[in-house]
Amino acid sequence: MSFDRETLESVLKRRFFYAPAFDLYGGVSGLYDYGPPGCSLQANIVDIWRKHFVLEEDMLEVDTTMLTPYDVLKTSGHVDKFADWMCRDPATGEIFRADHLVEEVLESRLKGDKEARGVVTAPDSGEEKKRKKKVKEIKAIKLDDEVVAEYEMVLAKIDGYSGPELGKLMKKYTIVNPGTGGPLTDPLEFNLMFETAIGPSGNLKGYLRPETAQGQFLNFNKLLECNNTKMPFASASIGKSFRNEISPRSGLLRVREFLMAEIEHFVDPQDKRHARFGEVKDIVLRFLPKTVQQEGRTNIVEETIGSAVSAGIVDNETLGYFLARIYLFALKIGVDRTKMRFRQHMSNEMAHYAADCWDLELLTSYGWIECVGCADRSAYDLTVHSKRTGEKLVVRQALTEPIVTEQYEVELDKKKFGPRFKRDGKKIEEFLMTRTQDELEMLSAELESKLSITVAVPEMEDTVEIGQDLISVTKKTRNDFIREFTPNVIEPSFGIGRILYSLLEHNFYVRENSDARAVLAFPPVVAPTKVLLVPLSNDPKFEPLLRAVSAALRRQGISNKIDDSSATIGRRYARNDELGTPFGVTLDFQSIEDGTITLRERDSMKQVRGAVDAVIEAVKTMVSGDGITWEEGTAALTPFDSAAE
């Protein structure tokens, strides 16, 4: 059965998985609140994430502040580069995100062309009709064939254009305000960080963080110390980040406030092997490498991560290890394997700090969505923060064999040097001390042949002659027993909201029976509620056993809800199908007599019966996340046939 987004959305709204925030006040676009089932689903995803990554690998979890002072984000590059391009209509004050506008206008013209050519296009889905499109109507105008080809090429590369390039496209294709036909400004850069002032003076400018990563980098020295200075190691952080989108769209997929889970794995740049790579090397992943994309294709390459690393498709073992672990995590929470791919970034689309990057993309009705980024940020962040603050952010490694280096060194006779050059002494000294090895080699030769050197120091009018009574430039041998290096960072970064939304789509189906009930088929480990408890009727006789079963489940950490309303059992199960509750327990009059209860599975609607303790034990094994199937989990219980619902 084909996926219908409108049906899913009505379930999500009715059961309050999430809803536009502040809708009582007309709403604020790009902000969503999670209701009880959404909040619980999110908590379960985060909990599994923490076990799968943090606990499994002994990562150092930190919780750092969202408020971040200007200086930090200036250094990291976000003040200058974390921006999108927008165009303003001076007449109406409307603001458009430049790339989105170009995309939408060209797409609508292509549609109009197809209409004019009489090509049947797929009708708009309900959602598309509802979506606030900038382009309100499609005009059936035929385009030249080469224009069509040009538009299609632009659309294929739409993510890669700079602001000025978008401006040129807008001029070339006469793209104006689609509502009024009025002209727009050239694309202007708009920084996507929310700005605020910290403290009462208003002088300390700050931002809401755009990622959790910077807080982890700034604590690098303390974290290395926590790890007893051993390398490699990883830190991790789960928390909200912010992005002041120009025009948020696509529901949970593009929002202004979102939960992230980020890992910063610090690794020796000379050794990116991973100790546990062997455990994952035979896992087959679905890749979309940049070489394939460069050919304009999107064919997926299926390969083991082991051979992808050997073949150099994936750069190194650590990157490869995390891709495999990300894949296993996605499977565990219920992502559809056939709707996953790892797409490599093209060099023109990588973040300003990244050396290589693979995204886990999940296929939804909005297309392929980037849900996890796995970037090699190289030594970029640690280096820039260290340079800016003067604090070393390095690893010191004791060596048994020294590193032997030969290099030219300058020595000055300070006693004579100062009096000789007076005020210029500092300038000349700094100039000499910052020469490259090649330059020093030449100076050394000059000194040997001429017994003096002549140098042109910037900011000084005349050249300076320095005799060998004042200076020596000689080759020295150094033995270093300490190797000092700035680690590289491999960063798996998870957008929890996007994963959660994709999970909803991947697990949604409509039962193929008369009443077409909607079901969210979450794996038990991630389901908001694990067990629905229903008494056959609201006879007060059921009350004591009902409470006892509920309390016993709770003691085992199994979330459960009682529904003792007067609705039919079928209706009560239908409500919980929409909530994705995997198990139902029914209490009937026999239960009161002999303490046996019925356990029902959501998707197969199979039932078994057994004593309360045995049923709880079965549920416990099946919700543990260890992948125990219904057949395995309920092997000790008795199959049970009930009347049709």
Add this chain to the structure above:
Amino acid sequence: MSFDRETLESVLKRRFFYAPAFDLYGGVSGLYDYGPPGCSLQANIVDIWRKHFVLEEDMLEVDTTMLTPYDVLKTSGHVDKFADWMCRDPATGEIFRADHLVEEVLESRLKGDKEARGVVTAPDSGEEKKRKKKVKEIKAIKLDDEVVAEYEMVLAKIDGYSGPELGKLMKKYTIVNPGTGGPLTDPLEFNLMFETAIGPSGNLKGYLRPETAQGQFLNFNKLLECNNTKMPFASASIGKSFRNEISPRSGLLRVREFLMAEIEHFVDPQDKRHARFGEVKDIVLRFLPKTVQQEGRTNIVEETIGSAVSAGIVDNETLGYFLARIYLFALKIGVDRTKMRFRQHMSNEMAHYAADCWDLELLTSYGWIECVGCADRSAYDLTVHSKRTGEKLVVRQALTEPIVTEQYEVELDKKKFGPRFKRDGKKIEEFLMTRTQDELEMLSAELESKLSITVAVPEMEDTVEIGQDLISVTKKTRNDFIREFTPNVIEPSFGIGRILYSLLEHNFYVRENSDARAVLAFPPVVAPTKVLLVPLSNDPKFEPLLRAVSAALRRQGISNKIDDSSATIGRRYARNDELGTPFGVTLDFQSIEDGTITLRERDSMKQVRGAVDAVIEAVKTMVSGDGITWEEGTAALTPFDSAAE
């Protein structure tokens, strides 16, 4: 042994429980990062909170946005009233929080007076010396006895003064910039919310939320629906909130970004009983009621919550139930019972929305600290949001017996009324429709006697006469089968950071042995790491068993760390005493032979020995939070004497 804050702080810093955020950049006051042990401690407190409150009572947890538009916080009163008073020095630009400045100056004068009188005062603790005091030196100047009395009275009431009152005190006592002696401005109101702009236009003003509560109130209708419209029910939310403190101080106790856990329990204003009050009524709490405080005393009253509610000290069962549950939560995570008290707010200090409020205060080296507020916010928030948006936020209760009400009602003959009064018709109608029952009774009598009424409508020059051909005012009987009411809200609100800091102080001690080791004696359920695994030496023979025990513990969800460094076992335990790890497992050569291991308890340093599975089972019962003691948990294992460490 007396508590030494400096020793605790050096442990917290060394083990990276938390640290000033951005210290690489010189730090930003009032912002702290949690390192791995602090982050884990926080996560455990939150986890216990969720189980103790949310799961135990089937609360509806939500996750709402921090970014909040202006309109919402204008309506809630925060734009106008969420403020502190500050004074500026026009010469230097320095800013002082007015109440803190008055407090500090008067305290220093009292100290100077004591010195002048030759009274020995306790020396400043190390921390006080370090703290950035505004008043740098104490001058030994004797004060008149009545001045001393006046100062003491002002200090006792320092939390209750308004800005203008603080201004008067500053004039009266000539309080100036303590650093320069220069004059200060009158106290100005400073709003404590962080402001930002949402979206690219800059026109939508927003704030970072000061509390999670508003997000819950705005979703009231959806939450009521989630609860199948049953009352009473509670929602809950865990998340960061923000407060732009004028001058943050006291470490984690007064910060600008903090984690809150808040419950909004919605209850019928006519019935504030609680179904589970019977389960807690015999619990003895330590109260500081407002009546005691009004007499200028701070004596604690110990009483059961049952009798406190009966006696009217605590207003109602629901409030009382939550006070008892808060107490049980605090005990479970390891708060010292003797350092807890429930203090009732005086009427002049209550938040603008509160009808009654009790704080759980914990005693620390900074004094009694408000850690949990438990307020009855009445129907304030739901009412104002409903009024502002025109959306009903109410409960509709079906009645079996109707509510019968008699009331005067106005009826107009619309056909004649409009033509008769023309433009003024609307004004007159609105005036009539908004009269009170008493006024209507009088109008009814007037109409009966004079056959017309004469009314003075605001904004109209002349009085208006309306005859009985146009209007009737008569008493009518109404039968309502639906009762519609705005619920009241009981709000337990937890400051997780403050609780966490108090917990650190309450659980800190120094071993009374030769090396005076510092210990954080967390209860096992809350400890960041549960088990330290140490092999006798770093012989590779230990490796397989070590990994196996670690993996087995992890499978049971028990966090553990391996320390196979070359430090002595005693030293390795010392490190983990500082981290508060409750259990240590030692592997020796016998372990390799027969699979038995030694388990050690942190505080008593008692040891037992047994097979791996048996030891893990014992640990599992002791970390569960069910209050199983060492003696109970290890009854099946063999006592073990090791050589002295």
